Amino acid sequence: MSEGLDLYQESIKQMAAAAHGHGQLASPDGEAKLNNPLCGDRVHMQVALQGGRIAALAHQTRGCLLCRAAASLLGARAAGLDAAAIDAATNALEALLQEQAAAPPEWPELAMFRPAHAHPSRHKCALLPFRALQAAVRKTVATQTTNSPGRTGHVRS
Amino acid sequence: MSETDLLRAEFPLLAANPGLHYLDSAATAQIHRCALDAVVRHETGCRANVLRGSHRLAEAADRAYDAARTSVARFLNVASADEVVFCSGATAALNLVAHAFGATLRPGDRVLVSQAEHHSNFVPWQMLRERAGIALDLLPVTASGELDLAALPRLLSPRTRLVAVTQCSNVSGAWTDVAAVVEEAHKVGARVLLDGAQAVQHGPQDLRALGIDFYAFSGHKAFGPNGIGVLWARGDLLAGLPPFLGGGGMIDEVAIEASSWAEPPRRFEAGTPPIAQAVGLAAALEWMGGLDWPRLREREERLCADLIDGLLAVPGLRLLGPPASARRAPIVSFDIAGLHPHDVCQVLDHHGLALRGGHHCAQPLLAAFGVDACSRASLALYNDEADVAALVEGVAAAVRTLA
Numbered sequence: 001m002s003e004g005l006d007l008y009q010e011s012i013k014q015m016a017a018a019a020h021g022h023g024q025l026a027s028p029d030g031e032a033k034l035n036n037p038l039c040g041d042r043v044h045m046q047v048a049l050q051g052g053r054i055a056a057l058a059h060q061t062r063g064c065l066l067c068r069a070a071a072s073l074l075g076a077r078a079a080g081l082d083a084a085a086i087d088a089a090t091n092a093l094e095a096l097l098q099e100q101a102a103a104p105p106e107w108p109e110l111a112m113f114r115p116a117h118a119h120p121s122r123h124k125c126a127l128l129p130f131r132a133l134q135a136a137v138r139k140t141v142a143t144q145t146t147n148s149p150g151r152t153g154h155v156r157s
Numbered sequence: 158m159s160e161t162d163l164l165r166a167e168f169p170l171l172a173a174n175p176g177l178h179y180l181d182s183a184a185t186a187q188i189h190r191c192a193l194d195a196v197v198r199h200e201t202g203c204r205a206n207v208l209r210g211s212h213r214l215a216e217a218a219d220r221a222y223d224a225a226r227t228s229v230a231r232f233l234n235v236a237s238a239d240e241v242v243f244c245s246g247a248t249a250a251l252n253l254v255a256h257a258f259g260a261t262l263r264p265g266d267r268v269l270v271s272q273a274e275h276h277s278n279f280v281p282w283q284m285l286r287e288r289a290g291i292a293l294d295l296l297p298v299t300a301s302g303e304l305d306l307a308a309l310p311r312l313l314s315p316r317t318r319l320v321a322v323t324q325c326s327n328v329s330g331a332w333t334d335v336a337a338v339v340e341e342a343h344k345v346g347a348r349v350l351l352d353g354a355q356a357v358q359h360g361p362q363d364l365r366a367l368g369i370d371f372y373a374f375s376g377h378k379a380f381g382p383n384g385i386g387v388l389w390a391r392g393d394l395l396a397g398l399p400p401f402l403g404g405g406g407m408i409d410e411v412a413i414e415a416s417s418w419a420e421p422p423r424r425f426e427a428g429t430p431p432i433a434q435a436v437g438l439a440a441a442l443e444w445m446g447g448l449d450w451p452r453l454r455e456r457e458e459r460l461c462a463d464l465i466d467g468l469l470a471v472p473g474l475r476l477l478g479p480p481a482s483a484r485r486a487p488i489v490s491f492d493i494a495g496l497h498p499h500d501v502c503q504v505l506d507h508h509g510l511a512l513r514g515g516h517h518c519a520q521p522l523l524a525a526f527g528v529d530a531c532s533r534a535s536l537a538l539y540n541d542e543a544d545v546a547a548l549v550e551g552v553a554a555a556v557r558t559l560a
Binding site: 040065 | 497498499500503504507514515516520523529530558559
């Protein structure tokens with residue numbers, strides 16, 4: 001038990017400890033580094049894309065449990081998704097944090113972040129890895145579209 | 158009631174929240190009732206702009222603003238109220254020096270800062286380096302976060318124009334040996350700027366005894382309002398500096414071709430100043446001036462030592478600062494192996510403890526400690542044994558919750 005503080009339930013601690021996707025890709029197609037300048041947390045996200053979808057993902061995350069749990073969740077779940085799906089997941093997490101919206105059926109694990117709704121200063125902690133993945137995928141898609149238009153699939157307008 | 162209970166009763170927020178353990182005074186100290194009352198009294202009794210009017214309200218506002226300057230001069234024990242410049246905070250004061258004094262520097266001149274500086278006494282000098290082509294030297298810190306004064310002589314040169322260091326670290330709590338800095342800096346003709354942001358809540362200052370040239374602090378860290386800060390500088394020094402911001406109030410005459418500047422301190426106070434905030438700050442400083450500081454400091458030091466002893470009993474906890482036996486302020490930063498300070502402080506908040514976790518706007522110092530972030534408890538005169546005991550218990554609870 002977390003002595004009445006439901007933010008730190010076992011599911012979030014286990015997800016952070018699992019650190020799915022932690023590490024670096026040997027030859028990423030693209031990457032993004034995002035900081036939270038208020039606290040110094042940092043996520044370095046690398047992706048490899050195939051047909052506009054995430055074929056591989058790796059991240060180096062320096063942050064709190066919420067930040068590391070979110071990065072780990074992406075490490076476990078983001079493979080096979082395209083930019084639109086990552087945007088949708090990010091939006092769903094933001095709505096869940098800000099408005100206590102329900103987790104979407106395709107991302108039930110996001111529910112573990114619901115207790116953070118009561119702590120606005122922590123919203124960015126959970127969102128930082130999602131924002132980093134959005135940036136990495138967007139940059140990669142843009143680069144691949146410029147360099148080899150036939151290589152990537154869907155590009156979100 | 159204990160002496161601390163009586164003190165807490167004078168702080169409206171603390172009086173309204175008896176269960177709160179407020180341990181974040183290094184970020185913002187709570188405002189004393191006398192400061193709030195002074196702001197309300199000023200705003201409801203003589204709110205008017207200063208320097209511009211001949212009606213009775215305007216004259217009353219002028220008198221209140223001038224009196225506030227005198228109160229600051231008394232708190233700092235400086236020669237003249239005309240050496241006191243009001244600005245929006247310590248950050249604004251430090252930027253003012255970086256611009257006004259910085260405008261007198263030439264490419265190749267050197268400014269020395271320490272690795273213990275708050276970003277507000279670090280970044281403005283980096284910006285000046287880019288703007289003016291000066292060289293920026295870095296005084297390292299010891300393993301416990303104190304300025305490494307043994308390195309100071311070799312880092313100074315005849316081109317060093319300014320040594321800008323903290324009086325007390327906002328992370329480690331280490332006090333700077335100001336006399337040693339002043340002695341070495343003045344040997345090479347460098348001016349000394351002291352960032353007093355963390356010092357002022359621990360009692361009135363004696364700047365004449367310190368022998369420094371510039372001093373900056375914020376009102377909200379001295380039990381006063383937000384939005385007010387002070388730059389003090391020697392009168393002869395101020396008189397030779399150009400203004401930073403232009404506008405109303407800072408001129409002698411404005412002509413189509415050119416303008417000339419008012420004498421200090423007005424030269425450095427362009428626009429309508431934070432009048433009520435200055436009045437509120439003055440009330441807080443006058444209140445502080447009447448306290449028994451030797452006794453209060455003794456209690457702060459004892460509580461700080463008790464806190465450090467209690468925290469060091471927590472497995473995996475590392476103190477980021479000098480030991481309890483050192484001359485230090487009651488600012489206690491710590492790292493717990495495997496736990497992020499955000500999470501630690503979140504759990505502590507749940508237990509009624511207000512602490513700060515993060516980089517504390519001191520990333521170069523945290524880099525020296527080898528951490529990205531840490532938890533910080535900072536004690537002020539309204540904290541007591543119950544706060545210390547609650548924090549030690551709270552940290553143990555945080556370890557249990559987060560492990």
